[in-house]
Amino acid sequence: MSEPPGAAVSLDAAVKIADAPSSERKARTSDPESDNERPLTAQRVLPLRRPGRWIVTVVVLVFVAQIIHGLTTNPFYQWDRFRYWFLRPAILDGLVITLEVAALSAVLGLLGGILLALGRLSGNPVLRAASWVYIWLFRSIPLIVVLIFLYNFSALYKTLSLGVPFGPAFFTFDESKLATDMAVAVVGLSLNEAAYAAEVVRGGVLSVDQGQHEAAAALGLPKGYQFTRIVFPQALRSITPNYVNQLIGLIKGTSLVFYVSLLDLFGSVQTMGSTYPGDIVPLLLVATVWYLILTSAVSVVQFYVERYFARGATRTLPPTPLQKARTGLAELRARLRREAAV
Structure with a gap:
């Protein structure tokens, strides 16, 4: 040869x-x-030399070092007062209220968003129009306006009733007894969240390949079964990252419930800041750090939820942080062994 x-x-x-x-x-x-x-x-x-990458890395590290140095050495931040306030009962009570409001509003908002998305995708023109009007209205009105309007709702309607329109009422109840501060906050956030969640869910459903809908219909499956077992699980891969963005916005949006007399995390910080005006900056830092912790926890959950729904859609699942750390440690050990052998 x-x-x-x-x-x-x-x-x-x-x-x-x-x-x-x-x-x-x-x-x-x-x-x-x-x-x-x-x-x-x-x-x-x-190996290919990349001097630009090293220059950018050095600039970023210097910039980060300057920020850390400014945060740690500037007496204006009063880190001793920050440590004092961080785990105070008043702050923790407000944190619990923030978690309760965010959790209830997220669940109710997502359920309402699914119903509104189904209405937008429905073949019934009345449902489509009603869903579109709801989404248009609540996406146009600022959240603070919705909360204040609901807080003063009893001034417009003293009593609420269920019955025949323009006819007799079957049930009548006092609205002021139902509209507690917690109820107003949850209802207002849920109504606002449902409008945004509806578009997230609708976009996820539309992202599913049309062939999946046709295959499910060809099998003669009921519409409800098609949606819950075939379409919606695939749509969740697209819905999850977008809705988590909404959820993070919802957690930060809970700070507005202070204006309806509910002392959440931000409300507690505002109250303590009024009582101790010299500690306003460390109190604001306390609220900032707690919001960072909450949103970071949501981001971690998002990673594992996305990883779960990626099964069957990707050949290899993305590695977890622990797996990345083990791989990096193994590569470092192998490099040290090679250098020692040389």
Whole structure:
């Protein structure tokens, strides 16, 4: 069998280097130009140099170091007062209220969003129009306006009743007894959240390939079964990251319930700041850090939920942070062993 043209040349070059004196052979092998005369398997692989990447890395590290230095050395932040307030009962009570309001509003908002999305996708023109009007209205009105309007709702309607329109009422109840501060906050946030969640869910459903709908219909499955077992599980891959963004916005939006007399985390900080005006900055830092912790926890949950729904859609699941750490440690050990062997 004949050899490729370059094989003979490489073999001759290797023979010449082997027959040469040791000093000359060492000079040839150490010369970078001699790599072109050696076989490809014997040539060294030099990593590509990226000076721009190193320059940007140094600039970013210097910038981060400056921020950390400013935060730790500036007495204006009063970190001793920050430590004092961080776990105070008043702050923790407000944190619990924030979690309760956010959890209830997230669940009710998502359920309302699913119903509104189904209405937008319905073949019934009345349902489509009503869902569109609701979404248009609540996405246009600021959340603070919705909360204040609901808080003063009893001034407009003293009593609420259920019955025949323009006819007799079957049930009548006092609205002021139902509209507690917690109820107003949850209802207001849920109504606002449902409008945004509806578009997130509708976008996720529309992202499912049309062939999946046709295949489910061809099997003769009921509409409800098609949606709950075939379409919606696939749509969740698109819904999850978008709705988590809404959920993070909802957690931060709970700070507005302070204006309806509900002392959540931000409300507690505002109250303590009014009582202790010298601690306003550390109190605001306390609220900032707690919001960072809450949103970070939601982001961690988002990662594992996305990883769960990625099964069957990707060949390999994205590694978890623990798996990344183990891989990086193994690579570092292997590199140290290679350097020690050299």
